[in-house]
Amino acid sequence: MFAFIARQPILDREKEVFAYELLFRDGKGGTYPDPEQEKTRAINQRFHPLGLDDISGDKTAFINFSTETLISRFPTTLNPDTVVVELAENPAGQIGLLQACEHIKQLGFRLAIDDPMMLSGQHEIFPLIDIIKVDVSKGRFEQIEKQIPRFLDSNIQLVAEQVDTPEDFNICRGLGFDFFQGYFFAQPEAGIHRHLPASKMNLVDLMGESSYSNFDLPRINQIIERDAALSYLLLKFINNPLVNKRYKITSLKHALTYMGEVEIKKFIAVLSLANLGDDKPLELIHMSLVRAKFFDLLSQERRLNTDPPIGFLVGLFSLLDALLDQDMPNILKQLPLVDSVNDALLGKSAEFNHYLTLARAFEGALWLNVIKQSRELAIDQKQLHSLYNQAIMWGNGVRNVISTYFPKPVLG
Known part of the structure; x- marks a missing residue:
């Protein structure tokens, strides 16, 4: 039943994903x-059901959850250790909701509530709340700052929603928010304009080689051999069971024999990008991995x-602009x-402009845009959802591989 779904990351103060x-x-x-909706039954019949763990x-x-679902049809299959129950509506005057x-709290779930005006302390449900979500998009930071202490004193965690710029993240972090929801981390930081360091030029060369139709094995070997750490990472990466379950790979030439040029080009590109952005969240x-797989499946x-x-x-x-803080x-x-x-990344390809619009629609749960792009690309909506789910699951697996080789950046 989780086929028609979008997800949005909630990051902690170190820009690591919390949820x-x-x-x-x-x-x-x-x-x-x-769960009784006819649409839900149709999804179950058409798709192999995805569990929440596959998505998150x-x-x-x-x-x-709607109030009606919480009161009368709360699903018993959810795991309280991994799910936060969020109230979708203002609890004031909702008969039966408090009970x-x-x-739900007795079952072990944490409760969250959207409260843009930070009025939860006036509701009888306030003592049950673990997490308050506050919309900061209107920039009411002075008003928010006055309200924050009473929530922190009650050991309630605070999520800043609609955090769209690095500047907003820094303000909210300074105010004491615990978590941050929004795509601020996917925006270039103003005034940074980092140039590619000389130490990264091997990666730049590999990124170029991955985009050529011919596969110059001697040249690629030469680039990788110049960097012992890169050579080690490539072999570790390709031999990880999440990436390659079938063969023990001992060299790039060996990998080429068993995996083929196209897959090797993808792995080289992923490895280069991960190394290039090793100081970013x-x-x-x-996000780049999910988009890569999604665009590949669409192609x-x-x-x-x-x-x-x-x-x-x-x-x-x-997302190279955010990765390198340049346009x-x-x-x-x-x-x-x-x-x-190059042309596609500069917005000059109508085909790939459709792909990017579609990816952003899934990232933002903009379902009308998904419907429109389904028509433009002549791909059934259900199939688009299926492809995006595949991309999420592939991205989850490769992320797990990458995270074991790259240290987390530490913020001051």
Whole structure:
């Protein structure tokens, strides 16, 4: 029943993912859908049911519930250790809700509430609340600052919602918020303008090689052999069971024999990007991975040429501006990518513009945009959801591999 779903990351103060909020297309306002709905039964019949763990990986899941569901049809299959129950509506005057929340708390679940005006202390349900979510998009920081102490004194954790810029993140972090929801981490930081360091030029060369149709094995070997750490990581990465379950790979030539040029090009590109962004939040790399797989699957669905894997590369590199804190035209001047990849990253490809719009629609739960892009690309909506689910699950697996090799950045 979790096929028609979007997820949005909630990050902690160190920009590591604490949880994902799950938004359901078939539930009103993104809420958990009524299990008796005919649409839900149809999804179950058509798709292999995805569990919450498939979508949220090993992270906590925030799920919105309508008052009616909380009172009369709360699902008994959810795990209180991994799910935060979020109230979708203002609890004031909701008959039976207080008792339902008391029962849900007794089951071990944490309770969260959206409270943009921070009025929860006036509700009788306040003592049951563990997490308050506050919309900061209107910039009411002075008002918010006055309210925060009473929540912190009550050991309530605070989530800042609609955090859209790095500047907003820094303000909210300074105010004492515990968690942050929004795509601030996927925006370039103003005034940074980092240039690619000389130590990273091996990675730049590999990114270029991954976009060429011919596979110059001697040249790629030469690039990798210049960097012992990179050579070690490549072999460790390719031999991880989440990436390659079938063969023990001992060299790049060996990998090429068993895996083929296209897959090796993808792995080289992923490894290069992960190394290039090793001082950025891992969720930024994760978003790039999901987009890469999604664009790759869309390219296959549209029967485009996938050698070199242009769709994969465009998705993977679509957040380079945030990764390097530069605008995309400046970045592409420094990278030896083929014209088709460059044009797509600069918004000059109608095909890939559709892909990017679609990816952003899934990231933001903008379902009307999914419907529109389904028509534009002549791909059934259900199939689009299925492809995106595949991309999420692939991204979860590769993220787990990458996270074992790259240290987490530490913020001051």
